[in-house]
Amino acid sequence: xxxxxxxxxxxxxxxxxxxxxxxxxEELYDPSLKGKAVVVGGQRDxxxxxxxxxxxxxxxxxxSAMPLRTAAKMCPHAIFVNGHPERYRECSEKVYGVLxxxxxxxxxxxxxxxxxxxxxxxxxxxPPLKAAHHLHERMKTETQLNCSVGIGSSRLIAKVSxxxxxxxxxxxxxxxxxxxxxxxxxxxxxxxxxxxxxxxLHALGIQKVGDLAKLEEGELEDRxxxxxxxxxxxxxxxxxGGWFDSEVGADIGAKSISHEHTYNEDTSEASxxxxxxxxxxxxxCRRLREANFHARTVQLKLRYKxxxxxxxxxxxxxxxxxxxxxxxxxxxxFRKNWKNGMQVRxxxxxxxxxxxxxxxxxxxxGARQQRWKDALAAADKLxxxxxxxxVGLASGLPGSFRERTHENPAGLPGKNKPRES
Numbered sequence: 182x183x184x185x186x187x188x189x190x191x192x193x194x195x196x197x198x199x200x201x202x203x204x205x206x207e208e209l210y211d212p213s214l215k216g217k218a219v220v221v222g223g224q225r226d227x228x229x230x231x232x233x234x235x236x237x238x239x240x241x242x243x244x245s246a247m248p249l250r251t252a253a254k255m256c257p258h259a260i261f262v263n264g265h266p267e268r269y270r271e272c273s274e275k276v277y278g279v280l281x282x283x284x285x286x287x288x289x290x291x292x293x294x295x296x297x298x299x300x301x302x303x304x305x306x307x308p309p310l311k312a313a314h315h316l317h318e319r320m321k322t323e324t325q326l327n328c329s330v331g332i333g334s335s336r337l338i339a340k341v342s343x344x345x346x347x348x349x350x351x352x353x354x355x356x357x358x359x360x361x362x363x364x365x366x367x368x369x370x371x372x373x374x375x376x377x378x379x380x381x382l383h384a385l386g387i388q389k390v391g392d393l394a395k396l397e398e399g400e401l402e403d404r405x406x407x408x409x410x411x412x413x414x415x416x417x418x419x420x421x422g423g424w425f426d427s428e429v430g431a432d433i434g435a436k437s438i439s440h441e442h443t444y445n446e447d448t449s450e451a452s453x454x455x456x457x458x459x460x461x462x463x464x465x466c467r468r469l470r471e472a473n474f475h476a477r478t479v480q481l482k483l484r485y486k487x488x489x490x491x492x493x494x495x496x497x498x499x500x501x502x503x504x505x506x507x508x509x510x511x512x513x514x515f516r517k518n519w520k521n522g523m524q525v526r527x528x529x530x531x532x533x534x535x536x537x538x539x540x541x542x543x544x545x546x547g548a549r550q551q552r553w554k555d556a557l558a559a560a561d562k563l564x565x566x567x568x569x570x571x572v573g574l575a576s577g578l579p580g581s582f583r584e585r586t587h588e589n590p591a592g593l594p595g596k597n598k599p600r601e602s
Contacts (some may be wrong), residue, residue, distance in 0.1 A: 191356050194307050195284075195297040196331040196339035197316070199276060200294035203233035205326050206272050207262050214327040218243075218259040225253035225261045228443050232264050236348065249252045269293075275324045277594035283316050289594050297337055313351045334359065335420045342374055359418025364391030370495070371415050381405075390416050439531035440464040447486045447524035454525055455512055461530040462508040475500035479507050481514040482529030490527075493518050500536050507532065
């Protein structure tokens with residue numbers, strides 16, 4: 182007697198991507214920007230990079246991470262706007278609130294995109310396409326922002342389909358049609374395939390995802406190791422490799438947390454440089470406490486005027502998340518490695534080697550450490566309420582700078598863990 186086939190369990194995953202999020206939020210505050218070439222991230226003569234560009238600016242080749250000065254040359258008539266991270270966090274909270282009404286399993290992949298596991302919600306919201314259109318409409322009503330929704334049986338398919346649905350669209354890849362959908366797309370459309378991997382694949386004559394799907398897994402593994410096996414799975418529309426191996430809503434901790442600042446004008450003023458490092462340490466530690474991480478390794482990044490760059494790391498005797506303790510080590514690294522009088526273009530601070538264990542408080546300095554923990558917890562609560570720049574340590578105030586607009590800021594909706602009291 183033949184064994185009965187087990188039914189295949191299919192998931193329904195939504196990927197919701199807010200359209201030109203930073204630009205769209207700026208348009209809410211200044212409607213005169215609508216329909217124009219807009220660049221968010223700083224002014225046209227600054228050294229920073231583009232955080233976002235409107236669709237009208239993208240027509241001229243402007244894209245995120247491009248130097249602002251390059252964007253100004255490519256699109257001279259563009260309107261340049263400083264980023265407003267507090268506005269984006271506030272709107273992202275509203276987006277998260279809408280998503281939570283459709284599924285209990287929501288994962289904010291960044292400030293403007295999220296995955297929802299909609300498996301088993303048909304009785305409540307209807308079939309996938311109906312639910313997606315309902316979400317799409319509700320998002321516009323409650324946030325005044327447009328989004329694109331991709332629907333698939335995997336996170337990968339949902340993400341790729343939302344990109345194909347842009348702007349302001351909904352696309353459902355019916356189960357069983359994943360490979361057919363992916364086949365004509367450029368290999369770069371596969372999440373995780375960057376410029377270098379794209380070049381490797383092109384060198385093998387692989388231009389489209391369909392070309393990739395024709396290769397044997399063994400050949401891909403021989404050429405690219407475990408990443409080759411992941412590529413084979415992704416070409417079939419499967420969640421394979423790294424982050425895609427996890428379930429929606431799973432808490433995947435960061436490997437490191439870092440912040441950098443590029444000066445608009447190079448400086449060799451020691452007090453200014455150290456104040457900037459203090460501010461960077463505050464920003465890093467804020468993220469550590471938000472994730473309830475304690476870092477054992479800290480790293481300084483220092484770039485001179487001539488673009489010569491050095492990095493220096495130090496392993497702490499005990500893991501910490503306190504601004505003052507990390508700054509003490511970063512300042513020591515800076516003083517040992519900075520060539521006095523040399524002009525600096527960029528400074529960066531990174532924390533890594535995380536543990537979630539409680540602080541190992543030194544018995545001799547326990548009371549002092551606890552006072553700092555209490556003070557910084559209070560500062561974090563003020564930042565939650567009034568914004569990241571609302572409070573800071575006095576030594577870091579001279580080094581204050583405009584917070585860079587990026588996709589994974591502190592205060593990301595759904596990422597907060599309860600802080601230790």
